[in-house]
Amino acid sequence: MLVGVEYPELADRTGRFRFGAPHALTVGDDGARVAFLRSAGPRDPAAALWVLDVATGALSQVAAGPVPAYAGSANLDVLAWAHDGRLFSSVAGHIATAAEVLDPRPDPAGQHIGYVTPDGSLRVVSGSDDQLLAGEAGSGVSWGVPEPVAAEFGRDRGWWWSPDGSQILAVRSTGTALSLHLLDLHGGWVDVHWDRETYPYLVGVRWSGTGNALITVLRRTQQHGLVLSVDPRTGETQVHAELADARWVEPVPGTPRQLPDGRVLVGGELAHDGFDARCLFADGSLITPPGLYVRRVAGVLRRPTGGPELIIEGTDGEPSEQHVFAVRTALGGGTASARRLTTEPGWHTATLGGDVLILDLTVTRGAAKVCTLPSLAEPLVYHPEPVLERVTDRRLPTGVLYPTGHFDGTKLPVLLELGDGPGHQQVVSDPARWQEKQWWADAGFLVVTVDTRGTPGVAPSFEKVIYRRLADVALTDQIDALHALTGKHPDLDLTRVAVRGTGLGGWLAAAAVQRRGDLFRCGIARDPVTDWSDLPPAYAERYLGSRADNSDIYEHHRVDASAPTLLISPAGGLSEELTYVTRFV
Structure with missing residues (x-):
């Protein structure tokens, strides 16, 4: 039975704790x-x-x-x-x-x-x-x-x-x-020259320390790109690196950039000799270990001794966590290696300049701590403790949230949270991300979250297997994960399952209700996408390919927003959503 709960403010659905934080x-x-x-x-x-x-x-x-x-x-x-x-x-x-x-x-x-x-x-x-x-x-x-x-x-x-x-x-x-x-500043100007017909997308721009600019451009298909150096006097460009992938190219944020020794750093993928990794390369040489999934390059930190270090955010085995690593940039022998700077489990970030490094909110200079930037944010509303594990032969990252004070042996309806769609992780080691989910759990649900294939943080192949078949892969993964979780969580009542998502997560919620109504009793689609043709081509084509060449795939990914067991909900309205779900489960 669902319990009565009072809808908390939750401050714009992310928590009052956001305001007052640096x-x-x-x-x-x-x-x-x-x-x-x-x-x-x-x-x-x-x-x-x-x-x-x-x-x-x-x-x-x-x-x-x-x-x-x-x-x-x-x-x-x-x-x-x-x-x-x-x-x-x-x-x-x-x-x-x-x-x-x-x-x-x-x-x-x-x-x-x-x-x-x-x-x-x-x-x-x-x-x-x-x-x-x-x-x-x-x-x-x-x-x-x-x-x-x-x-x-x-x-x-x-x-x-x-x-x-x-x-x-x-x-x-x-x-x-x-x-x-x-x-x-005196009125003169020159064009930057590259084949804009072949490479229409300008992905990134960064000036280098030597006075040239580095730009990344992609083809319309997003399966091939170039990293170009721009001569500031003439606008002529020189190719520094090529980026290629049979599905789509996914540049690493913070790249390309010039290293202190003049080499150009680019992000890429290692997919041979048993490797399946997102890595960094300097003028073609691998400088990060294959076991490290690189998420972002934060910058280059000046050290008083030992030379500069590249500071990156990444994951080394557990996709729910993000850590900060230092990578040696100097030329020399030996294999690529990275030194982890954060020790506690969680989702860590880095900001830096000169010889100063900020890990989360702690400011350090060299080996000395300067201070922790003071936060005036309110403490978290909830203190969720999701059970994180990986299930099925695909090792899908999952999280299960129980109601506060739950007694084992009491079966509860299931709420499957789908988040915002491909490219967005939900199963992360950050209590702030579980606030709204805990509210749903305390309303009487076992809340399940699954990072299906198509989600970053695991491996490039895990991320890109959805190309042109996102609906089938994502829905299969959600269903298989639910069944796999019942072995370790017997209180999951799969005869009473609701599904809920936002944006493209709302689209998948609608697809779940329409295609597998035998499992999903009802769904909530918040601001859903119903037709991929309505999305910007650069986004839609990344996952489904060109509409001109794949119209049948676009039609397969269309959903009907008028399903009788689907609530189309605008942003907000948790109380209305809870009332709706209660009718079915």
Whole structure:
């Protein structure tokens, strides 16, 4: 029997503990300063901008909230942000501009501040001078604004300062067409040359320490890409690396980048001689061990002795955990190796600059701890203890949450949580990710979460086997995992199973109810996708291939949102969802 529960606030479904926690951390290149955003408390979403002086450990508030985002010069001696379309800096306060301000960014030396405008122009402020660098107002052409498809590759920027602040590399987009240009502050500019017809997607941009820019471009099919070095004088490009995969190329965040010794670091996959790994390569040489699944490159840390180290976030065997590792970058003999810097189980992150490293919120310089950035966040609402294990011959990561105070031998209905779809992990060692699931468990369910094939963190083959058959693979994995879990969790009542998901997870919930109504009594689809043709082509084609060549596959992945046992729920409405599920299970 379901128990009556009171719907807690859960603060925008992620918990009040999110407000008041330091976030958007940045460390200056010289390690002298750390900037971050933090609100005044658990019920205050308006974040203020703070700076830590690493030498003294002193904290100072640079700007009261709301500061939604900020950017800094190389050493963070100048910070800039926008509020209500007005420009502010940590040095000059409010700065008058000729237009409404979006995405302001100081140059590395802090002498100029560039920004984009709502009409898609790119401007630069130098003292009292506000210069139009590029713009075609009223033409539908945007400069410096990330084109819509950029978000599908995790790119949220459309322009980048050169290391010496003399140039800006900017995207020019006209709907679906994209080009890249080098603009100098005196009105000159050159095009960046590559075969844009063959490689239309610009995945990433990063300036190197030598003054060249590195860009990653992909074919429309996303099965082949190039890492190119851009000559800032001529715009000509040189191929540094090729990326290829029979399914899709998945660049590692934080790459490509130039290492201190001049080699170019790229992410790739090792799929031969028994290896199945996501690794890093420097000019083609493997520098991370095959057993380490690389998730992100955080940067290069300067050490007082022993040379610089590459700091990465990754997983070394347990996909529910993320740890921080140091990798030696110097040339030399020996096999690739990595040294783990985090010891406690969990989901750890790294931020760094110069010789300063922040692990989660703990700031260290060399071997010495500086401080832990203070959090004003409210403690977690719940303290969930999911039972994590891997099941079936595919070793699917799973988590089972019991109601608080559950007695063994009491069978309970099952809620299968599907999350947000492929590319999103749910089974992670982070209590914050289990808050809403624990609410459902305390409402009288055994909550089950399965990271099916298609989920990152295990191995490239595990991730990409879903190509062109996502619906069948994902649904099979969910069903097989449920049956496998009953051996260790006999209180799972598989005669009463509900399924719930968001976005593409909502799409899979609808597919589960329609295709396997014998197992799934009802489903909740929050903001679901029903037709993959409605998704951006860059996203849909990554998993299903070209619609022109695979129309039957797109039709196979279509779902009917009008199923009688399916609730289409907008964001929010947990109480309504609980009432609906109770009718069936």
